[in-house]
Amino acid sequence: MAQDFAKVGVVGLGTMGAGIAEVLARAGIDVVGVELNDETLARGLGHIRHSTDRAVSRGKLTEADRDALFGRIHAGTDLSAVAACRLVVEAVPERIEDKRAVLAELDALCPSGTIIATNTSSLSITELAAGTSRPSRVVGTHWFNPAPVMGLVEIIRTVVTDPAVLADLEMLVTKVGKTAVVAGDRAGFIANALLFGYLNNAVRMLEAHYATREDIDAAMRFGCGHPMGPLALLDLIGLDAAYEILDSIYHTSRDHLHAPAPLLKQLVTAGMLGRKTGRGFYTYAAPDSSEIVDAVTSDSVMSSASGTAAGTGTAAASGTAAASGTAAGTGTRRSGAPPRPVRTIGVIGTGTMASGIIEVAARSGYDVVLRARGQAKIADVRKKLEWSLDKAVAKGRITLDERAATLARVRATTDLATFADCDLIIEAVVEDLEVKRALFAEIDAIARPGAILATTTSSLPVIECATATSRPQDVVGMHWFNPAQVMRLVEIVPTVLTADDVTATVLEVARAAGKHPVLCADRAGFIVNALLFPYLNDAVRMLEAHYADVEAIDTAMKVGCAHPMGPFELADVVGLDVTLAIVRTLYLEFREPGYAPAPLLEHLVKAGYLGRKTRRGFRVH
Template identity: 60%
Template structure:
């Protein structure tokens, strides 16, 4: 039977420690909260009072409940106040020597059966445990910020943690209403190991001036449904904290992708630590404020599209899901659309799918019957590329094979009128290789729509080294008319979204391959701990493992980064025909 904890201690009353103390008190526990001096204790008390005060203001907590909660917490500046605690959790800054010193002191103060826990997010639990005479009773209990809100807790066992201690802590975490994943002692554990590699990559992308901070963040929020963009999240975490976590992970893994990108050190040295000081990647209206204010790097609200070429007639090449979605999006926005499919039968199929989709929109109240009929009236189709001769803009959505796209662009170059803009919706292939198949490289651009095109607001506007300025302006103007959110970037493999997303997915496969955690626990950690809409393995099964492998290979070939090499497990599953939901088997099996 699991051990019951009634008196618990918290060491360190920063944002995280104060949040953990609040969680314990909310669950009826008697809490002793300790920090180094009265000023730190006062700040910690203020954190808890402010957090519970917000809950009262939102009607989630009665004033009497707030008073009762606060009465359960005793504040002190001496570790000896923890002498009779059943469980003590440490939440001081991520400095190994500091944590070890605290655990050594707690080992002498607390009873022999007291469990000592660390809330470290990246340091070795084992190295902390051996600073005591009871390493078997030391465990990692990693809460996520803000602790009263976030449901995930990573329970981290070292090689010497006693099984009963693990079981007792798992039951305790469940009693708090939290979701537990239990894992071994490895830098970053699950969530941070996957999250911070992605954040590091995003910071590098920004420092290379590949895209603006606003476009990087918007791309990941709109393209992947993430609650925050990576640079805004780094500001929230604190750049100094992010640097420490990455540095710890790199020292243990020697994985170059975990080596903190130089911009972290530069910004830390300049005092740009994020929200807590009012400046980081963004500027805020004060320390600890979430409100972003304009600064010298803030772009104008709408990029100048005055030089845009006039576009009314749009051609779409392709008959798959993406092509059909784009036909609908352009037609509903008032463009005259002519699509090209391989055969007359395919043309009829596209027309049927388009009618069905528009009818669903009518039934759901998203458009009127009149708007449906007007959109259908604007659409024509044929199997003849020559019918695109008078188009102002042609967008291809054919198979992701560069030779097929190059042949198509060579044909479009001969067929389309001078001044027509030619666009590819490739998600990873080089746009310039499509442009090089034509005699009008300046007229070629990438317009990467996301699936389903009728729903997803994001479009990556990809300019090559040869794309004319008025062609980019045309693409931006078209996106605005479509009601889409364009983000601008250069022509390199993966662009923004896939360039950040797929290395993260590949890292998740490597973690599973190393038997560090199950696919279910990894998915749970990223959904519950980081607020992701889907876990990495759920997403891979939806995308298709063959598609993911192809994109990862393109990224590896482009950047020659060893960490981008596709995980062997991913290659083996594709070889075995386990491609995800479309085949009924991927990382999971489907019925």
Template identity: 60%
Template sequence: MTSTPAEQRVFKTIGVIGLGTMGAGIAEVFARNGFTVIGVELSEDAIERGRQHLEHSTGRAVKREKITEAEQAEILGHISFTTSIDGLADADFVVEAVVESIEIKKDIFRRLDAVVRPDAILATNTSSLSVTEISTANHSPGRVVGVHFFNPAPVQNLVEIVRTVVTEPDVLDAVTGLVGQLGKNPVVCGDKAGFIANTLLFGYLNHAVSFFEGHYATREDIDAAMRFGCGYPMGPLALLDLIGLDTAYEILDTMYKQGRDRLHAPAPILKQMVTAGLLGRKTGRGFYTYDGPDSSAVVPDERTPSADSAPQLQHAIGRVGVVGTGTMASGIVEVFAKGGYDVLYVGRSRDKVDGVRATIERSLDKAIGRGKLDEATKVEVLGRLTGTTTLDDLKDVDIVVEAIAEDLAVKTTLFENLDDICKPGAILATTTSSLPIIALAKATSRPQDVVGMHFFNPAAIMKLVEVVTTVSTSDDVAETTRALCGKLGKVAVSCGDRAGFIVNALLFPYLNDAVKMLEAHYATADDIDVAMKQGCALPMGPFELLDVVGNDVSLAIQRELYLEFREPGFSPAPLLEHLVTAGYLGRKTKRGFRDYSAR
């Protein structure tokens, strides 16, 4: 087959096979952009359901005043319906959006051979099946491409365009241009189960399920950690309930069978829940319980914490000590002072101690400038601060939070000193994000009083605190720390003492997977970032985030995860190691995955 050059292709008539939620949405997208659309379904009843999808979707747009009633009528007027695939004889572009069955899809592409013109382009909207295998059912596989819209198609701007090894370049160019005409953002990737967004998203979701399955943290804490620690719109378990656990299982199973990556092997509890009919929102029960099928309203169940179980201060907390003068320490001092606590903070020199106060003053002035604080409150907060260069001054505090360098030897020495200095019953907390807290506890004579209190940067703004308990931490210390977080206006989540805690243990393997995807030349950094921001509604793409965090920091955390869990999939991506070796650490060195020198 000789294809028409991309610049000569003119798309006027679009065929859409399958008018379920996704197919109807795709038909609407094309109709909104003035294309003539022919929708194909198996029966008149199915056509009627598809028509209703379209009327409801465009009707909602009218109610929101996004379009007028006249525009709605015009959109619907662009769409005709048929139960015969023969009706697509004049289509320039056909996209199938039927059930995720390889045999059903191949049969459609086989039948299209005898119907469409030789220059028509054919596309599948599959989210996980092999586009290459689907294309082999057509006598001209070079004209077949994957065009993966995201649900709901009229709203979501991302479209993954999936090339096979035989997709003709001009076909790829033409489809990329067509998707751009729709006002969508096309990203191009190779034919691998999951493509970009699902490959990265479902590995992360599966990992979160394993946390829940292993009782490492509660469903509420896992979801809260990712929402408040990473700014994600939904926690992973709530998102799985929305997607459907059966759909998630099938996607993971397909990805595992194709790539043999153990991290994509569905967590056993997923299969158990699917077998039990606990599919998420659509059945009214999944990881959470809802007030009915297809409801988004969560209702209490046997796992829901009772109001009576809210943590209480089992230790009296009056005066707080903070050791450290860096960005994190300054933020923690500010948080406690704003929370009404007198804070004694310790630095190595008077200049560093004075620097903490200056940093907090600047922060408070910014808050005043934004109208979030008044001068009187600023004076009160600053009045609660006392700086010192002497650790011995911490002898009367009720809790000490250390926020010094991430060096186990340095922290261990500090805890040995705090053990001698602090009064009996004082809580000793560490803000470490990666070091073993039990090693610090063991350095003291009071391991029961040692706890992790992992604030997120910037501490004055970020809501999350991971409260990390060791095998020695007493229950009353853990409860007091959680209650204290609540009094500071923070969201406390509880977990055990292992590498990464909750957030980093879920976040960094996902970032590492993105680096591996890039180094395999599967997609560009820009396309991967766009896919995750627009396809998954994440606040930043993985490479944007890596360059902000620092590739050296990311590599150190990934190494800790690999050393602790010995999971082959956690081994740091060689590309990440090479960038760190080259000194390309991200924004702080003006070069990382991107070059910032001209910005």
């Protein structure tokens, strides 16, 4: 039968320990808090006071509830005070020697039936448990910071953990209003193992001068719905903490993707640790401030970006360009090249993406020419367009007059020659390089001089499409996100040959369509897919290693990292075949062993389990 913990000991009242104590006391549990000395004790209680006062000011806690909460916290400096608790949570700083020492003392003080939970984000629970006389009753609990706000607690089992202990901890986590996931003892557990590989990849992207810090962060916010971009999130976490977690995971996994990026180490060495020092990848108004004072907007001149990109002279260049000044087009966007006039946009394709682009362009005031292979396809696109516009009218987003005007701006054809007068031609056909190259050769033969040719590819090299024409300087990538009517992000991908004014033009078209354009070099995956799909592949590897199940992994990333969808939920939506194809493309481009497709992903695709579209993927739909 599961225990009902009426009194819990918390050893260490730093930021995390104080947060855990507050959560327990809010749930009506008596807390015995222990700190090293009177000074650190006062600081810990001050953390709780500040947090609860803020909750009162925001109406989330009444003054009476706050006073009752403090009445349940009994804090001091005598460790023996926790001996009467049936559960003791150790929350001292993340140094294995300190934790070993505290656990040894608790082991000697507490009865043999007491559960000892160590709060760590990356240290080995097995190693800590082995230093006690009760390894079966030592368990890991990874609370997320700030504990009163974050909803996830990872419960970490070892190979000898008593199942009853896990059940007791799960019950307690539920009682205090948090979500528990259980995982095995491996560096980084679930959330950090997946999150920090992704964050490290973003630092490497910046370090490679591939895109600006603003564009990397905006791409993941607007393209994936993440609450924060990876570089801003690293500043919030603390670059020193991030470095230590990555280093710890790497020493266990030996996976190069977890080896801390050199730029991260440089910033830590320079004392630029993020928000807490007022400077990290961004510069803040003051230490512990969230106000960024050196942000570079998409309309800023290049010179304003060059000195502030990552907050150091070394990293500054990372904020100004990708592969080279012209290759990535960053010089284009920030050099003030005048855009070419665009009045008519041609769209080739009849799929979901093409239909969405047609609607967005027409609603933005552009005349649009749709090209399809037959009248049936044209009718299908018209039907999709009318349905989407009717939905927008019903939701009050547009008027009936605007609906009529949008439809009037769209004309359809089966003859590619009709595109001869278009200013911008957007290709949105199947993601097959040979098909795209053949189409670009056809477009090149009929498009007027000065017309811009754009491909919507999500991962294929734009330069391959450009070199299929006699005008590679007029070819650019425009990766729209699906559904185009809803998603705000457009990745603009110039090649090494793209003219400055071409890049400026498609940036202006994207902005006029109400989108947030980001600029990146012509490299497999661009920004979003290059960061997202290795993360999805890592999640599949974690699953096939039987480390945690689908539900636990998805829950950890949604609740612990505020991602709108877990990795398996997202892969099922994207399609496992599409996921596999993009992972393969990234692996072939970078030859990074960690990018090799997980065998389980390949097996599911071979079995025809492709996700929602086949009603079977990682889940049954």
